Every structure is written in C-alpha cells, then in structure tokens.
Amino acid sequence: MSRLGPVPAAAGRRALRLLPAARRDWAEAVWAEAHEVPAGWPRLAWRAGGVLLIVKEGQMVRRFGILSLGAAAVAAAAWAAWPKSSVPLIHGSADQGDVIITLTLLAGLSLLTRRLLGPPDNRPARRVRVGCYAAILAIMPAKAVTDMFVGAAPHGGIDLHTFDALYDNGPLPAPGSVSGGPDWGGEIFILFITACYVAAFLVLTARRAKVAPATLAIGARAGLALGLVMYLVDPLGGGKLASDPWLHGSAADPLVALAWVLLFGAPMVAGALAAGRCPLADDPGRASKQRAWQGVAAGLVSSGVGALTVTALGFGTTALMLKSAWVRGWLYHGQHLTASAVYGRELYASGGMAFYAVICIIFPIIGLIMSLSGSGYANVTGPQPGGGPGGPNGPGEPEPMPDPPAGGRLADAGVLAAAGALTTLRGG
Amino acid sequence: MGDRAEFSPQTVSVLAALCEEPSAWQHGYALARQTGLKSGTLYPILIRLADRGLVEACWQEEAIPGRPRRHLYRLTVDGALSAATALAKAELAEAEPARGMVRPGIGDSPRPGRRATAPAVP
Numbered sequence: 001m002s003r004l005g006p007v008p009a010a011a012g013r014r015a016l017r018l019l020p021a022a023r024r025d026w027a028e029a030v031w032a033e034a035h036e037v038p039a040g041w042p043r044l045a046w047r048a049g050g051v052l053l054i055v056k057e058g059q060m061v062r063r064f065g066i067l068s069l070g071a072a073a074v075a076a077a078a079w080a081a082w083p084k085s086s087v088p089l090i091h092g093s094a095d096q097g098d099v100i101i102t103l104t105l106l107a108g109l110s111l112l113t114r115r116l117l118g119p120p121d122n123r124p125a126r127r128v129r130v131g132c133y134a135a136i137l138a139i140m141p142a143k144a145v146t147d148m149f150v151g152a153a154p155h156g157g158i159d160l161h162t163f164d165a166l167y168d169n170g171p172l173p174a175p176g177s178v179s180g181g182p183d184w185g186g187e188i189f190i191l192f193i194t195a196c197y198v199a200a201f202l203v204l205t206a207r208r209a210k211v212a213p214a215t216l217a218i219g220a221r222a223g224l225a226l227g228l229v230m231y232l233v234d235p236l237g238g239g240k241l242a243s244d245p246w247l248h249g250s251a252a253d254p255l256v257a258l259a260w261v262l263l264f265g266a267p268m269v270a271g272a273l274a275a276g277r278c279p280l281a282d283d284p285g286r287a288s289k290q291r292a293w294q295g296v297a298a299g300l301v302s303s304g305v306g307a308l309t310v311t312a313l314g315f316g317t318t319a320l321m322l323k324s325a326w327v328r329g330w331l332y333h334g335q336h337l338t339a340s341a342v343y344g345r346e347l348y349a350s351g352g353m354a355f356y357a358v359i360c361i362i363f364p365i366i367g368l369i370m371s372l373s374g375s376g377y378a379n380v381t382g383p384q385p386g387g388g389p390g391g392p393n394g395p396g397e398p399e400p401m402p403d404p405p406a407g408g409r410l411a412d413a414g415v416l417a418a419a420g421a422l423t424t425l426r427g428g
Numbered sequence: 429m430g431d432r433a434e435f436s437p438q439t440v441s442v443l444a445a446l447c448e449e450p451s452a453w454q455h456g457y458a459l460a461r462q463t464g465l466k467s468g469t470l471y472p473i474l475i476r477l478a479d480r481g482l483v484e485a486c487w488q489e490e491a492i493p494g495r496p497r498r499h500l501y502r503l504t505v506d507g508a509l510s511a512a513t514a515l516a517k518a519e520l521a522e523a524e525p526a527r528g529m530v531r532p533g534i535g536d537s538p539r540p541g542r543r544a545t546a547p548a549v550p
Contacts, residue, residue: 023475025485025487025499026471026474026475026485026499028499029456029471029485029498029499030456030467030471031496032495032496032497032498032499033455033456033457033467033498033499035495035496036455036457036498037457045466045467046457046460046466046467047467048467048468049466049467049468049469049470049471050467050468050471051468052468053467053468053471053472056472057472057475
C-alpha cells in the first residue's frame with residue numbers, strides 16, 4: 001500500500017487541471033485532507049472519493065460524451081467524403097486533399113483561436129460554433145458526391161449526348177471516362193472560403209471577441225430564417241433547369257420576394273437589435289464603438305449562418321438526389337420526367353454548385369453593409385450613455401441603492417445568534 | 429434560497445455536524461468521521477452548500493511542516509438558520525412515525541382515510 005500511495009496522489013494532482021478554476025480548491029482540499037486519514041485502504045478510499053469528485057464536478061461524463069459525438073461526426077463525414085476505390089485517381093486525390101485540408105483547418109484554427117482569443121464562454125457561442133462545424137462537415141461529403149457525378153462521363157446512349165450538350169459542349173468524351181479532372185483553382189478557392197468562414201465564426205464566438213450572447217443568438221436566428229427561405233427558393237443550386245422544382249422559376253413568387261427581403265432585412269434588423277441591446281460604456285465614443293461592433297457581429301453571424309445553411313442544405317439535397325430516387329420523387333413531385341430528363345437535371349444541379357460559392361462571398365458583404373446601417377439606426381434612436389432610456393433628455397438613472405450593512409461575510413455573533421435559535425428550536 | 433428547505437438526509441447530517449460548533453472552523457476529515465460519509469459524498473455536499481451561501485470555506489493560514497494546508501468549513505448566518513430549520517424539520521419527521529405507531533384506545537378507532545394520532549399527553 002505504501003508503494004501505491006504516491007501514484008494516486010500524483011494522478012489526482014494532475015487531474016485537478018480537468019476541473020473548472022472555481023472547483024479546484026475543493027479537489028485540492030480532498031488531497032490535502034488525505035494526509036490526516038490513516039494510511040492504507042482508508043486513505044486510498046478517501047482519494048478515490050477525490051477522483052469521484054473530479055469526475056462529477058469536471059463533468060467528465062458529459063465532456064467525454066460530447067467529445068465522442070464530435071469524433072464520430074468527423075469520422076463519419078471523412079469516411080463519406082473519402083474517395084472509394086472505384087473513383088478515378090485524379091478525382092480521388094482531389095477529394096483526399098479536400099478531406100485532409102478541411103479537417104486540418106477545423107482542428108488547427110480551433111486550437112489557434114483558443115490560444116489567442118480564448119474558448120467560447122456562453123451557450124449561444126458554443127451552439128453557433130457547433131453549427132458552423134456541422135455545416136462544413138455536411139458539405140464535405142456532399143461536395144465529393146456532386147464533384148464525382150459531374151466529373152464522370154456517362155457510359156453511353158442518350159445520357160452521353162445530354163452530358164455533352166449540358167456540360168461539356170465539346171467533342172464527346174469516352175463513355176465512362178473522367179471528363180477533364182478536378183478544377184484545381186476552384187478547389188483551392190473553396191478551401192480558402194472554408195478557412196475564412198471557420199476563422200470568422202471562431203473569432204466571433206471566442207471569449208475575448210466580447211460578442212454578447214444575445215448578439216450571437218439574434219444573428220443565428222436571423223441567419224437560419226434567411227438560409228431556410230433561400231434553400232426553399234433554390235434547393236438545387238442556381239441552375240434554372242434543375243432548380244425551383246416547385247416554384248417553376250416564377251420571379252413573382254411570394255417566397256422569392258421573402259427571400260429578397262430577408263437577404264437585406266435580416267442582417268439589418270439583427271444589427272439594429274443587437275446594437276440596441278448592447279450594454280453601454282459611460283464614454284459616448286466608446287459606447288458608439290461597442291454598438292457598432294455588436295451590430296456588425298450580429299450582421300456577419302446572420303449572413304454567415306444564412307450562407308452556410310443554404311449551402312449545406314443545397315449541397316446535401318443535390319447529393320441525396322444523385323443517390324436516392326425518393327429524393328428526386330419528392331423534389332419533382334407530380335412531374336413526369338424521362339430518364340434522360342432526370343439525368344439532365346442531376347447533371348445540371350451538380351454543375352450548378354458554384355452558385356453556393358457566390359452566395360458564401362456575397363452574403364457576408366451584404367450582411368456587413370446592412371448591419372452597419374442597422375447599428376447606426378440603433379445608435380441614433382437607442383438610449384444614450386448617461387442619459388438613461390430615451391436619450392440624453394430622457395429620465396435619468398434610478399437612485400443608487402444604499403450600501404448594505406457592513407460586511408457580507410459571516411459574523412461570529414450572527415452565527416452564535418443563529419445557533420441560539422437552533423438550540424431553542426431543538427429544545428422546544 | 430431559504431424557500432428550498434428540503435435537504436437530503438446526508439446534507440442534514442453535514443449541517444448537524446457543522447452545527448455542533450457553529451462558530452468553529454472544521455476539517456473535512458472531522459466532518460466525515462462525524463457524519464460517516466465518504467469523501468466522494470461529503471465534498472459535493474459541501475460544494476453545494478457553499479454555492480448556496482450556507483457554508484463558507486477557507487484555507488488554513490499556518491501550515492504544519494511536512495503537511496499541506498487544510499481546507500476549513502463553517503456555517504454562515506444563513507447556513508445556521510437553514511440548518512436550524514432543517515434539523516427541526518428532521519426531528520419532527522422522526523417524531524411523526526413514532527406518534528403514528530401509538531395504538532388508539534378502545535372506541536377511538538380511526539375512520540378510514542384519517543390518520544391515527546396519539547392522544548395529547550398533559
């Protein structure tokens with residue numbers, strides 16, 4: 001036993017790091033108190049209780065569960081996106097590169113931001129971060145499926161002519177061959193956009209960025225609304241032949257109008273709301289900067305969430321359409337399509353995925369501009385520092401509360417009085 | 429805080445141990461011996477009580493050579509009041525079944541649905 005003693009003690013001291021700072025004292029207390037416990041099994045049992053305390057207070061089970069879930073999601077996405085043996089070598093290497101670089105970006109940027117700006121310290125920040133990662137992990141295999149479909153020439157027949165007419169428009173490729181190969185410039189560009197999105201979301205949700213939880217929540221909700229409506233308008237990319245299966249390309253559709261309103265209105269309203277809720281510094285200049293930052297953050301989050309939502313859903317729907325007949329049936333419900341028409345739509349949808357790259361660039365620019373105007377509006381109409389609600393001429397701040405009686409800490413006399421009460425109660 | 433007076437029996441035993449000497453600082457091991465609780469049960473209880481402002485904790489100021497400083501605990505004013513209430517309730521709850529077990533006298537048979545109570549003792 002005497003030889004075993006130092007081992008759990010050292011392990012316990014190391015395990016203290018797993019606890020939040022506010023709980024470390026308590027675990028240290030168990031370890032310090034172990035010296036008073038008789039050596040042997042009683043001391044070992046005492047220290048085992050300390051380990052149990054670390055497991056409970058460090059929420060180890062929850063942490064392990066979240067970690068396992070995240071690892072499973074990453075592994076599933078990587079497995080689905082990893083090229084299978086039937087994939088031609090040139091496409092396979094592009095897909096492998098995509099998977100490796102995307103996962104490296106997710107892990108590397110996350111560690112870098114944690115070190116430089118701190119981890120997220122509130123629930124909306126964690127949710128926005130998880131949502132961003134989930135969207136990127138969902139896009140990765142969906143993109144691999146669409147890339148492979150658009151890059152592989154059909155085995156022959158009418159499909160080969162459709163392929164030539166819709167996609168290549170040049171001399172017919174050899175049936176079953178690979179048409180050209182991956183667009184390396186496009187691949188690098190998409191990886192660059194991915195890196196920008198991951199970095200932006202990590203920074204906006206980091207502790208030292210000081211984006212308020214309400215700002216993130218407002219931005220995320222506005223972004224989800226924007227993304228969902230955009231997806232309903234264009235569930236299969238920007239190609240008119242494949243897209244708008246239920247809108248029939250009508251520009252006057254109310255859904256299209258709503259999408260336009262949300263594209264410009266969502267970041268502006270989110271920016272105005274977030275800026276209006278921002279707690280203000282006493283200095284008017286600083287208060288104005290705080291408002292602008294919260295407004296811009298809400299606008300960027302809303303447009304970013306919107307772009308990621310529509311991209312993940314659009315890529316996902318297109319990939320599912322290529323893999324599952326029931327998705328085609330759902331998209332083109334009630335429409336009689338020949339096999340050639342189905343192939344044409346699949347090919348056109350797969351080729352129209354560049355539309356989402358445009359969305360991912362345009363949305364944040366619109367979000368930035370509209371949120372600046374929204375926060376500017378809130379700055380003019382919202383409460384001013386020192387002036388109370390309603391601006392400088394509004395009612396002033398409420399009277400400060402009188403100081404509490406001296407000493408918030410325990411007074412021995414108070415304890416004794418309470419003990420007296422206890423004695424009376426027990427005696428009675 | 430004060431509204432939530434329902435404590436587990438283990439918590440009540442910790443409060444009772446702290447109430448023995450309300451103004452004195454006590455060690456974790458001493459509390460464990462008094463209550464019979466293991467460290468894995470005792471310390472989470474102390475943490476919850478401290479979170480609720482019922483117990484305060486501090487580190488021993490002077491260390492004994494060769495031993496680490498110890499963590500000390502005692503009740504706050506709120507803690508002492510809550511402990512008093514909880515202990516009184518616990519005693520009352522202990523007394524209730526004992527009273528209920530007193531056999532009623534002849535002719536005093538309780539009606540169905542009514543609880544038997546011991547006759548008042550002068």
